Every structure is written in structure tokens, then in C-alpha cells.
Amino acid sequence: MPTIKDVSKLAGVSVATVSRYLNKNGYVSQQAADAIAEVIDKLNYKPNNIARSLAGMKTATIALMVPDILNPFFPEVARATEDAANAYDYTLILCNTDNNPEKEQKYIETLIHKQVDGIIISSYTIKPEQLEHLQKRKIPVILMDNHLSGSSIVSLMSNNFNGGKLATEHLQNQGCRKIAHICGPIHITSSRERTNGYEVIAKQLDSFTPSLIAYSDFTVKGGYRAMQELIQKHPDLDGVFASNDLMAAGAIKALQEANLSVPTDVKVIGFDGIQMEMMSPEISTVAQPIYEIGKTAVDTLVKLINGDPIETYTQTFEVELQVKQSTSIQSK
Amino acid sequence: MPTIKDVSKLAGVSVATVSRYLNKNGYVSQQAADAIAEVIDKLNYKPNNIARSLAGMKTATIALMVPDILNPFFPEVARATEDAANAYDYTLILCNTDNNPEKEQKYIETLIHKQVDGIIISSYTIKPEQLEHLQKRKIPVILMDNHLSGSSIVSLMSNNFNGGKLATEHLQNQGCRKIAHICGPIHITSSRERTNGYEVIAKQLDSFTPSLIAYSDFTVKGGYRAMQELIQKHPDLDGVFASNDLMAAGAIKALQEANLSVPTDVKVIGFDGIQMEMMSPEISTVAQPIYEIGKTAVDTLVKLINGDPIETYTQTFEVELQVKQSTSIQSK
DNA sequence: ATGAAAGCGCTAACAA
DNA sequence: TTGTTAGCGCTTTCAT
Numbered sequence: 132m133p134t135i136k137d138v139s140k141l142a143g144v145s146v147a148t149v150s151r152y153l154n155k156n157g158y159v160s161q162q163a164a165d166a167i168a169e170v171i172d173k174l175n176y177k178p179n180n181i182a183r184s185l186a187g188m189k190t191a192t193i194a195l196m197v198p199d200i201l202n203p204f205f206p207e208v209a210r211a212t213e214d215a216a217n218a219y220d221y222t223l224i225l226c227n228t229d230n231n232p233e234k235e236q237k238y239i240e241t242l243i244h245k246q247v248d249g250i251i252i253s254s255y256t257i258k259p260e261q262l263e264h265l266q267k268r269k270i271p272v273i274l275m276d277n278h279l280s281g282s283s284i285v286s287l288m289s290n291n292f293n294g295g296k297l298a299t300e301h302l303q304n305q306g307c308r309k310i311a312h313i314c315g316p317i318h319i320t321s322s323r324e325r326t327n328g329y330e331v332i333a334k335q336l337d338s339f340t341p342s343l344i345a346y347s348d349f350t351v352k353g354g355y356r357a358m359q360e361l362i363q364k365h366p367d368l369d370g371v372f373a374s375n376d377l378m379a380a381g382a383i384k385a386l387q388e389a390n391l392s393v394p395t396d397v398k399v400i401g402f403d404g405i406q407m408e409m410m411s412p413e414i415s416t417v418a419q420p421i422y423e424i425g426k427t428a429v430d431t432l433v434k435l436i437n438g439d440p441i442e443t444y445t446q447t448f449e450v451e452l453q454v455k456q457s458t459s460i461q462s463k
Numbered sequence: 464m465p466t467i468k469d470v471s472k473l474a475g476v477s478v479a480t481v482s483r484y485l486n487k488n489g490y491v492s493q494q495a496a497d498a499i500a501e502v503i504d505k506l507n508y509k510p511n512n513i514a515r516s517l518a519g520m521k522t523a524t525i526a527l528m529v530p531d532i533l534n535p536f537f538p539e540v541a542r543a544t545e546d547a548a549n550a551y552d553y554t555l556i557l558c559n560t561d562n563n564p565e566k567e568q569k570y571i572e573t574l575i576h577k578q579v580d581g582i583i584i585s586s587y588t589i590k591p592e593q594l595e596h597l598q599k600r601k602i603p604v605i606l607m608d609n610h611l612s613g614s615s616i617v618s619l620m621s622n623n624f625n626g627g628k629l630a631t632e633h634l635q636n637q638g639c640r641k642i643a644h645i646c647g648p649i650h651i652t653s654s655r656e657r658t659n660g661y662e663v664i665a666k667q668l669d670s671f672t673p674s675l676i677a678y679s680d681f682t683v684k685g686g687y688r689a690m691q692e693l694i695q696k697h698p699d700l701d702g703v704f705a706s707n708d709l710m711a712a713g714a715i716k717a718l719q720e721a722n723l724s725v726p727t728d729v730k731v732i733g734f735d736g737i738q739m740e741m742m743s744p745e746i747s748t749v750a751q752p753i754y755e756i757g758k759t760a761v762d763t764l765v766k767l768i769n770g771d772p773i774e775t776y777t778q779t780f781e782v783e784l785q786v787k788q789s790t791s792i793q794s795k
Numbered sequence: 796a797t798g799a800a801a802g803c804g805c806t807a808a809c810a811a
Numbered sequence: 812t813t814g815t816t817a818g819c820g821c822t823t824t825c826a827t
Binding site: 134 | 803804805806
């Protein structure tokens with residue numbers, strides 16, 4: 132493979148000039164530039180990333196830490212992030228943390244040593260100390276779908292509170308009078324906010340009672356079990372807001388097994404807006420602009436990497452109600 | 464961050480000795496080793512990967528090319544691969560090719576320049592020339608779920624033919640007399656094999672006719688449309704083998720909309736064994752050992768990277784019939 | 796068994 | 812505007 136030296140020789144200039152040309156900093160005469168361009172083209176020369184990195188430059192690599200790519204929410208995040216990274220000619224390293232602090236710590240160490248240019252974290256168990264560790268190493272970080280109060284870390288979140296309200300209101304508008312809620316892990320900020328949104332609306336209904344809220348864990352199975360519990364306690368419920376789509380799917384399964392028809396007997400709405408077209412009925416949801424969030428995460432990260440100023444450290448994205456079969460009003 | 468120089472000074476030896484110690488090649492006296500170990504520990508020294516790579520060593524990075532991580536089959540592949548890579552202290556770069564030859568080509572160029580140690584390709588449009596390009600650059604490659612005949616590339620595949628037979632036989636055993644098939648893209652080897660398996664069994668039935676095979680594309684929507692077509696042509700069919708789980712899900716949706724009950728009226732089986740617990744009924748499938756394939760891919764890739772001999776260039780993995788609700792025999 | 800020194804390909808002072 | 816040169820941190824001959 133040709134090196135910068137080969138280029139400089141053939142172009143009749145010094146390596147420094149080629150380097151300046153490559154990095155578009157410093158002065159390079161038109162004449163030299165032309166000569167260099169021609170040689171580069173002829174040799175099909177590409178700068179060696181590794182050498183560049185060693186000489187103190189960037190690695191053109193960023194990392195994405197997710198709990199588990201098997202959870203259907205995260206492929207969407209990964210795809211959005213990878214696409215955006217790609218547009219900047221960055222390469223994306225994928226890390227599954229399983230929300231395991233030790234794995235997280237190990238990945239962080241590895242990423243520091245690989246000198247990744249930045250990290251996007253979409254893992255819920257990350258600790259402030261770990262972020263400080265990264266800050267000390269001057270590695271920019273973006274938090275997705277999470278927020279650590281008090282820290283000066285950029286964090287991107289959907290308007291979960293509003294989404295919770297939206298979902299609950301929608302059920303109400305579709306004629307539901309007794310609306311239950313399957314909430315996600317309470318230690319996750321975004322999850323809590325969705326539940327807060329639900330409560331604000333649901334408490335306006337006479338039917339409200341705290342036992343209408345079932346605590347679960349963002350999984351299909353969890354949603355399934357929570358729904359069984361709710362049916363037991365409140366056989367007359369007619370609407371369910373699950374804090375994510377997976378739990379909504381689990382809930383529908385439990386309802387169908389209990390011979391309750393969705394949406395005729397009970398209407399169900401989820402949250403996230405992940406691809407679940409295989410479901411029947413298709414699930415209404417409050418969709419997060421995942422793709423946009425992913426893109427913004429990368430855009431912002433790149434700014435941080437380049438030392439450009441960023442406008443705001445906390446960004447909130449609006450969510451969108453998507454009405455599908457699971458909450459539609461049936462014509463008899 | 465401490466460098467090898469710091470270590471050598473504190474340990475009272477030369478950098479060469481430390482390097483030898485680190486790489487466990489060449490001679491190092493016990494005495495020197497002890498001293499070095501102690502200093503490394505005290506300084507929490509970690510070799511700089513980038514410098515190592517520049518000096519001609521490996522990058523400890525491998526890449527995984529998939530069509531699209533949004534297709535639920537590939538997160539499973541990605542997870543298996545990442546876990547296995549991690550166990551070797553390799554880092555995994557994720558690439559979404561969209562089965563787009565230009566994107567593929569661009570990624571390959573990038574990966575060569577990043578000097579990844581190896582590449583696992585699970586993308587169907589890859590061309591022999593591209594693989595040769597990589598071989599020329601001495602970058603080991605493994606093909607997953609794909610095979611290019613005539614080339615000396617390691618390829619790992621499930622026993623798709625057997626799986627196709629297994630699925631069709633199972634439907635037969637469950638009492639199906641007229642078994643339709645939704646097949647995947649015919650240019651994909653593994654897809655073709657599944658269909659071959661179906662044909663061998665289905666042709667033994669009197670009911671067989673070529674129009675029982677509908678051509679589709681591995682997507683939910685494709686399976687849905689194919690099923691609608693099949694219902695039209697063969698209202699009396701009582702079993703369907705779809706070449707992947709997504710199409711099976713689409714088929715079930717179409718059947719339900721046509722007021723045909725699954726499994727009572729029509730039994731449906733898919734292929735792949737991806738996580739679809741949210742479905743109701745849950746889908747019977749022929750499961751590929753995806754995790755094992757991913758692990759084997761990395762194991763083999765690492766051997767190639769290290770120049771170790773490998774036993775066989777083509778490996779076939781057995782599949783497993785998983786019976787769920789969608790093909791169960793209903794007690795009345 | 797060990798160390799000195801020459802790279803690996805590139806960037807960035809600094810001098811010209 | 813350009814070239815010379817000293818690193819970046821590590822590996823690896825080649826002497827010793």
C-alpha cells in the first residue's frame with residue numbers, strides 16, 4: 132500500500148505538504164495541490180488511519196453501548212446511529228452491556244484504550260463515576276434515553292411524560308373508562324416519566340385506584356404476567372397503557388388467552404414505536420423519533436469531538452401517537 | 464497514561480524486555496519478569512493498541528457485515544458474534560449493508576484501511592471479487608449463512624435442506640394434507656435449500672401442485688401477501704411452511720384476517736427460530752443454532768487470524784424442530 | 796537473557 | 812508557501 136512518502140516523492144513535494152493538503156490546514160499552492168491530487172488518484176492512496184491515530188489524531192471510531200441488541204428497541208437505535216456515523220465516515224463499535232456494571236466498566240476501559248473518539252450510551256446502569264472517568268480522558272459522551280441529573284453530560288430523551296399523557300388520553304378518547312397501566316422499571320428515568328404521564332390523566336377518572344398500576348420490566352413475559360394480574364384484580368378494565376411495546380404485546384397475549392378481545396373488550400396501547408408489524412392486531416403506540424434521536428446523538432457527538440460549541444446539554448424530542456388496530460373503535 | 468517506557472524505567476530494564484514480556488515471546492528472566500509485573504500492576508499500565516497496530520501487529524478488531532440489523536434475525540447473529548468476539552478481547556464493528564453492493568464495497572475499503580483483523584459476512588450480495596480483494600490484503604473472512612461455490616472461503620451454514628424437510632414432515636405428521644410453501648428469495652442459497660427440502664416431501668403428497676409455492680422475500684409483508692395469494696388459489700390448504708419466521712408471522716396475519724384459525728384450520732411453521740414470543744399463537748419453527756454459528760464463526764476467524772490450521776472450510780449445522788402453538792393439534 | 800536502535804505512517808513545530 | 816525533523820508507543824532485528 133502506498134504511503135504518504137510515496138505520494139510526496141512522486142508529486143515532488145515533501146510529506147509535510149502532502150499532510151497539509153490532506154488535512155486542509157496550512158498553506159498549499161495550487162500547483163502543489165494539483166500535483167498531489169493527481170498522484171493520490173493514480174496511486175489510489177488512502178491515509179493510514181492507524182498511523183494518523185498514533186500521531187495524535189482521531190480514530191474515526193465511535194462506540195454504542197446498549198443493554199442488549201436482542202431487545203428489539205436497540206436495533207433501531209443501532210441502525211440510526213450507524214447510519215449517521217457512516218455519513219461522517221465514522222465506524223461504529225457495538226457493545227452489549229446486559230446492564231451489567233462490570234461489563235460496562237470493562238468496555239469503557241477497552242474503548243479508552245482503543246481511543247475511540249466518542250461514546251453513545253444507551254445503557255441504564257451507567258454510573259456518574261464512569262462518566263467522569265471518560266471526561267477525564269477527554270472522551271465525549273452522549274446519553275440516550277437516560278439522564279443523570281447534576282452532571283454536565285449531553286443527554287437526549289423523548290418527552291416521555293407527555294407521551295404517557297398522550298397514550299392515556301387516547302384510550303379515554305376511544306371510550307375507555309377504566310384504564311390500567313403496566314409500568315416499566317422504576318429506576319429508569321424515561322420509564323418513570325411515562326408512568327407520571329399516565330397518572331396525571333388517569334387520576335382524573337373516578338375509576339382510578341393505585342392497584343390499576345402493575346409493575347413490570349419492559350419484557351414481553353413481564354407484560355404478560357402483569358396483565359394476568361390486572362385482569363384478576365380488575366376484570367372490568369377496558370383500557371391498558373403499557374410503558375413499552377414489548378409489554379403491550381405480552382398484555383395482548385394475556386388478554387386473548389383470557390378470552391378478552393382486543394380492541395373490542397379491552398384497548399391496548401404501547402410506547403416506543405418499534406417495528407411490530409407481525410402482530411395481529413397491530414399495536415397502537417406512542418412512537419419515539421428513534422431515528423432522529425440516533426442521528427442527533429451522532430451529530431452532537433461529532434461536534435463535541437471537534438470541539439465545536441453545542442447549544443444545549445439536554446434535548447427533548449416530541450413523541451407521536453400512532454393509532455393502529457389495538458385501540459380502534461369497532462363498528463358493530 | 465503510562466507507556467512502555469515508563470514501565471521499563473521503573474522496572475530497570477529496557478523497553479525491548481518489557482515488550483518481550485508482554486508478548487510472551489523471546490527470553491525474559493524470572494527476575495525481570497517479576498519486576499515488570501509489579502510495575503505494570505502499580506502503574507495500571509495497558510499497552511497502547513494503536514501503537515501496537517502501527518508496529519505491525521493486530522488491531523484486535525473484527526467486523527460483522529449484515530444486511531440490516533433491523534431485521535430480527537440479525538440482532539441474534541450480532542449478539543452471538545459480539546459475545547464470542549468479546550471473549551477473545553476483540554472488539555466488534557457493525558456494518559449494515561442493505562444488500563447494497565456499493566455500500567458493501569465502501570465498507571470493505573474502510574475496514575481494510577482500519578486494518579481490522581478479520582471480517583464475518585452475513586450479507587447475501589457479496590461478490591467473489593470482493594472476497595478475493597480481501598484475501599489479497601490477507602484479511603481473513605468468514606461467510607455466514609451463505610456459500611460461494613468454488614472459492615476457498617470458510618462458510619458456515621445450517622442444514623437448510625434438512626430443515627425444509629423437517630418442517631414439511633412435521634406438518635404432515637400433524638395431519639396436514641395440502642401443504643403450501645412460502646419461499647424466500649431464490650438467489651439466496653439457504654433459501655433455495657429450504658424450498659428444495661419442502662419439495663422433496665410435498666411432492667410425495669397427491670395434493671401437490673407447483674402453485675402451492677408462493678414466491679416471496681423474507682419480510683412480514685411479503686409473507687402476508689403470499690398467504691393471501693395462496694388462500695385465493697387453494698382455499699382448502701391446511702398447512703403452510705414459510706421459509707422464515709417473519710413470513711410465517713405475515714402468513715398467520717393473513718389467515719386470521721381471512722377468518723381462518725391457526726392452528727385449527729391451517730397450521731403454520733416458520734424457519735430460523737428468532738425470538739417471537741410476542742406472537743399469539745406462538746409460531747412453530749425450525750430453529751437454526753444461531754448462537755452456536757456465531758460463536759463458531761468467531762472461533763474459526765480467530766484461528767485464521769492467528770494462522771492456525773482449520774479443519775474444514777465448509778461447516779454445516781443441524782437444525783431443530785421447535786413445536787409451538789401454530790402447528791399443535793387441537794383437542795376439541 | 797538483554798539492550799540499542801531502526802522503523803511502522805503520519806502530524807506538527809519550526810526553520811527557511 | 813515549503814521542507815526538515817522530532818515525535819506518537821510499540822515491535823523487532825541485531826549485537827552483546
